[in-house]
Amino acid sequence: MSVVSGRAVKSAMGVRLRGVLGVRRPGRLVAEGIALLVAVVVAFPLYWMVLSAFKPAGEVQSSHPRPWTLSPSLDSFRRVFTQQDFGRYFLNSLVVAGSVVLLSALIAFLAATAVTRFRFKFRTTLLIMFLVAQMVPVEALTIPLFFLMRDLGQLNTLGSLILPHLAFSLPFAIWMLRGFVRGVPVALEEAAALDGASRTRFLWQILFPLVFPGLVATSVFSFISAWNDFLFAKSFIISDTSQSTLPMALLVFFKPDENDWGGIMAASTVMTVPVLVFFVLVQRRLVSGVGGAVK
Amino acid sequence: MTAEPETARAPVAAPARGRRPRPHSPRRAGWTPWLYLAPALAVLGALLVYPIYQLGLISFLEYTQAQVSGGEPTSFQGLANYTALFSDSQFWSVLFATVVFAAACVVTTLAVGCALAVLLTRVRALPRLALMLAALGAWATPAITGSTVWMFLFDPDFGPVNRVLGLGDHSWTYGRYSAFLLVLLEVVWCSFPFVMVTVYAGIRAIPGEVLEAAALDGASQWRIWRAVMVPMLRPILTVVTIQSVIWDFKVFTQIYVMTNGGGIAGQNLVLNVYAYQKAFASSQYSLGSAIGVVMLLILLAATLVYLRLLRRQGEEL
Numbered sequence: 001m002s003v004v005s006g007r008a009v010k011s012a013m014g015v016r017l018r019g020v021l022g023v024r025r026p027g028r029l030v031a032e033g034i035a036l037l038v039a040v041v042v043a044f045p046l047y048w049m050v051l052s053a054f055k056p057a058g059e060v061q062s063s064h065p066r067p068w069t070l071s072p073s074l075d076s077f078r079r080v081f082t083q084q085d086f087g088r089y090f091l092n093s094l095v096v097a098g099s100v101v102l103l104s105a106l107i108a109f110l111a112a113t114a115v116t117r118f119r120f121k122f123r124t125t126l127l128i129m130f131l132v133a134q135m136v137p138v139e140a141l142t143i144p145l146f147f148l149m150r151d152l153g154q155l156n157t158l159g160s161l162i163l164p165h166l167a168f169s170l171p172f173a174i175w176m177l178r179g180f181v182r183g184v185p186v187a188l189e190e191a192a193a194l195d196g197a198s199r200t201r202f203l204w205q206i207l208f209p210l211v212f213p214g215l216v217a218t219s220v221f222s223f224i225s226a227w228n229d230f231l232f233a234k235s236f237i238i239s240d241t242s243q244s245t246l247p248m249a250l251l252v253f254f255k256p257d258e259n260d261w262g263g264i265m266a267a268s269t270v271m272t273v274p275v276l277v278f279f280v281l282v283q284r285r286l287v288s289g290v291g292g293a294v295k
Numbered sequence: 296m297t298a299e300p301e302t303a304r305a306p307v308a309a310p311a312r313g314r315r316p317r318p319h320s321p322r323r324a325g326w327t328p329w330l331y332l333a334p335a336l337a338v339l340g341a342l343l344v345y346p347i348y349q350l351g352l353i354s355f356l357e358y359t360q361a362q363v364s365g366g367e368p369t370s371f372q373g374l375a376n377y378t379a380l381f382s383d384s385q386f387w388s389v390l391f392a393t394v395v396f397a398a399a400c401v402v403t404t405l406a407v408g409c410a411l412a413v414l415l416t417r418v419r420a421l422p423r424l425a426l427m428l429a430a431l432g433a434w435a436t437p438a439i440t441g442s443t444v445w446m447f448l449f450d451p452d453f454g455p456v457n458r459v460l461g462l463g464d465h466s467w468t469y470g471r472y473s474a475f476l477l478v479l480l481e482v483v484w485c486s487f488p489f490v491m492v493t494v495y496a497g498i499r500a501i502p503g504e505v506l507e508a509a510a511l512d513g514a515s516q517w518r519i520w521r522a523v524m525v526p527m528l529r530p531i532l533t534v535v536t537i538q539s540v541i542w543d544f545k546v547f548t549q550i551y552v553m554t555n556g557g558g559i560a561g562q563n564l565v566l567n568v569y570a571y572q573k574a575f576a577s578s579q580y581s582l583g584s585a586i587g588v589v590m591l592l593i594l595l596a597a598t599l600v601y602l603r604l605l606r607r608q609g610e611e612l
């Protein structure tokens with residue numbers, strides 16, 4: 001509603017400004033030209049990635065690269081999935097990211113409810129700690145986490161990737177969900193209590209569905225941090241390549257003598273597309289969610 | 296609305312009505328919030344707090360391959376690791392490079408992001424959608440695939456950039472500064488969308504009359520940005536700045552992949568990669584941990600500044 005009226009105000013303003021100043025149009029055309037040019041430049045790397053993935057080998061490793069191809073081929077993809085056990089790595093990545101998303105959504109939902117719906121001792125302290133925890137550089141903890149995973153017997157398993165990412169995505173997820181939980185009116189909770197719904201029942205049957213859009217927005221961030229992880233995969237999956245995730249598999253195509261660029265671009269495409277799809281699907285919620293977290 | 300099914304079953308719940316209603320009032324919270332918090336606290340305690348403690352501990356010990364394999368007992372070294380680190384000139388040059396590199400990334404990201412956010416407010420729906428979609432794509436691209444693609448674009452033999460610029464087989468990763476520049480471009484490419492989208496949302500929330508009044512007074516776009524938008528967007532700008540500082544200070548993947556582990560003779564090392572190389576490549580776990588502690592402290596300082604700013608803006612916790 002407010003978005004629509006905001007837009008209306010803005011366009012009305014534009015019309016009036018044009019009337020007053022008289023010279024708006026050329027300025028706007030220039031601005032639109034720049035916007036389109038920037039869009040092309042920003043999109044170009046992704047276009048080049050997909051294009052190179054579909055180019056036949058000779059055109060990829062050519063000293064006169066052309067920005068199109070007349071004979072698209074799936075050779076690079078075929079090489080990626082047969083030479084390298086890429087399907088397996090893809091599945092591993094999916095398992096890691098999926099587990100992190102599910103677990104962190106559930107745990108963060110409970111924690112966010114606790115800090116928004118109850119007043120208790122140390123509540124503010126906890127909130128500040130969640131905020132500080134967001135800033136902890138994941139990478140600095142690689143060494144102690146390595147030893148922790150070794151002691152837990154998790155090295156070379158997907159668990160060694162799921163657990164740390166779960167811990168690192170939680171503080172942000174809690175912080176972000178807080179806004180969504182707070183948005184559900186307290187009156188609803190009182191009404192449910194009056195009707196005899198238990199706290200547990202209210203939590204799962206009323207609050208959970210209402211906060212679900214927020215959970216989706218939050219999970220994008222958990223998903224991406226787990227899906228993109230390179231450092232932990234490199235440090236914790238040291239000897240069992242069957243447990244590798246996509247980023248490690250991608251690097252196999254870099255060879256000291258000559259990089260297989262076709263393979264690298266095809267593998268990169270396979271790794272990028274799921275995130276891209278996820279992002280586009282939830283972008284509306286993402287933007288408003290970020291706004292919520294920012295506020 | 297969702298409560299309706301409950302109301303429909305009211306007769307069943309009738310006895311409960313007879314009792315004193317149980318408003319989940321703050322006073323009667325009891326141990327319920329702690330029950331809800333338990334899983335989160337367990338995970339964070341085990342996988343965040345404990346490792347931080349371990350990190351600090353290891354940085355005071357002698358911890359090399361011998362201790363890892365259990366061949367030798369660990370021994371307490373006091374500040375020896377830190378003295379060794381601080382007397383190493385490479386550490387200072389890496390620290391300096393990290394700070395300058397992060398600052399350059401933050402400034403460029405913010406400048407590009409804010410400029411494009413303002414640009415978005417001045418164009419019609421179609422160009423806006425095009426730019427938004429392109430930015431969303433860059434935002435969603437994983438750091439590692441972003442790195443490989445940018446390497447390929449700037450590849451001396453097969454990349455289109457050298458072809459277009461007529462640079463022949465000039466290698467971007469050979470020189471120290473051109474390698475840093477290449478990484479910077481990639482970092483800015485994948486991090487400006489967050490700034491742009493957030494700032495754009497902030498500008499949209501500014502009442503139209505305010506901007507209109509400024510424009511009617513004949514203010515230039517730059518003047519409007521400086522004198523009207525920046526003060527009104529201050530909370531949002533604070534958040535995106537601090538977030539960018541934190542992200543760019545701990546860049547790992549891009550440097551590691553694009554400069555192949557820190558560049559020729561370590562010329563492109565940043566703290567994060569430096570710590571990784573010390574620990575996992577040369578098994579000096581205690582030195583790596585000491586670097587980690589330094590990083591942690593620097594980012595903690597940034598966080599405290601952030602918290603102060605939030606407080607001053609009256610953010611309700």
